[in-house]
Amino acid sequence: MTWKQLPGLGTDIAIGAEGSAWVIGTNPVQGGFGIYRWDGGNWIGVDGGAVRIAVGPDGTPWVVNDAGQIYHRSGSSWQLLPGAAKDVAVGADGTVWVVGTNAVPGGYGIYKWTGSNWAAVDGGGVRIAVDPHGRPWVLNDTGAIFKRVDAQPGTPEHWERIPTGLATDIAISPHGFVWLIGTDNVDGGHGIYYWGGADWYSVEGGGLAIAADPSDNPWVVNDASVIWEGVGIYPT
Numbered sequence: 001m002t003w004k005q006l007p008g009l010g011t012d013i014a015i016g017a018e019g020s021a022w023v024i025g026t027n028p029v030q031g032g033f034g035i036y037r038w039d040g041g042n043w044i045g046v047d048g049g050a051v052r053i054a055v056g057p058d059g060t061p062w063v064v065n066d067a068g069q070i071y072h073r074s075g076s077s078w079q080l081l082p083g084a085a086k087d088v089a090v091g092a093d094g095t096v097w098v099v100g101t102n103a104v105p106g107g108y109g110i111y112k113w114t115g116s117n118w119a120a121v122d123g124g125g126v127r128i129a130v131d132p133h134g135r136p137w138v139l140n141d142t143g144a145i146f147k148r149v150d151a152q153p154g155t156p157e158h159w160e161r162i163p164t165g166l167a168t169d170i171a172i173s174p175h176g177f178v179w180l181i182g183t184d185n186v187d188g189g190h191g192i193y194y195w196g197g198a199d200w201y202s203v204e205g206g207g208l209a210i211a212a213d214p215s216d217n218p219w220v221v222n223d224a225s226v227i228w229e230g231v232g233i234y235p236t
Contacts, residue, residue: 002231003205008036008043009225015211016055017092017174024053024063026225031065048078054090057174062088068101083111083118087128092174095134099125106140121148123159129170129178139167143183165193165200173212181210181220188222
């Protein structure tokens with residue numbers, strides 16, 4: 001298992017299904033902090049500012065700024081979307097979800113993008129990720145982990161709690177491999193874990209924000225804002 005330190009500093013990180021990596025930097029700008037795209041050797045800045053970021057399967061970023069406004073990058077400009085959010089996530093199929101700003105039990109409301117507006121679902125959370133089939137996983141304000149389960153005959157769509165683990169950030173790879181930042185204190189922030197289907201398994205290192213790439217490996221930003229790429233971490 002190897003961690004490769006990348007140049008630059010970040011506060012949040014996201015990777016699209018086609019491999020595009022983006023970070024929110026540490027330089028204050030209007031809207032939060034600077035926004036940067038990885039070109040394979042360095043971070044290239046774009047206009048705008050944000051505090052949270054996600055990346056669609058086409059490599060375009062979705063961001064939430066420090067006022068809760070939601071933007072999607074279209075070409076060389078940002079498109080302002082309706083609503084307000086605390087966090088945003090995009091699945092490998094392009095499905096977009098946000099954690100809103102309306103307080104509810106568990107944190108804030110949870111919403112799915114319909115193409116023109118946000119459709120609410122039950123439940124509350126503070127962090128969100130989306131699997132390759134468009135189903136969200138959320139962390140609530142106690143760190144509990146839930147995944148959305150499709151409707152079955154006699155059972156409506158609902159949230160299912162993962163019975164083990166607590167987390168502060170979560171990411172899902174394009175193949176559905178789930179990574180999280182735990183709540184335990186370690187060098188670099190909190191522990192890093194992957195879901196093995198029945199329990200969480202730790203890898204070395206620590207972070208505060210996490211993303212998952214098309215090779216199912218994690219990229220993290222730690223408590224010193226250092227950016228690390230996981231290399232060969234996928235458990236075989």
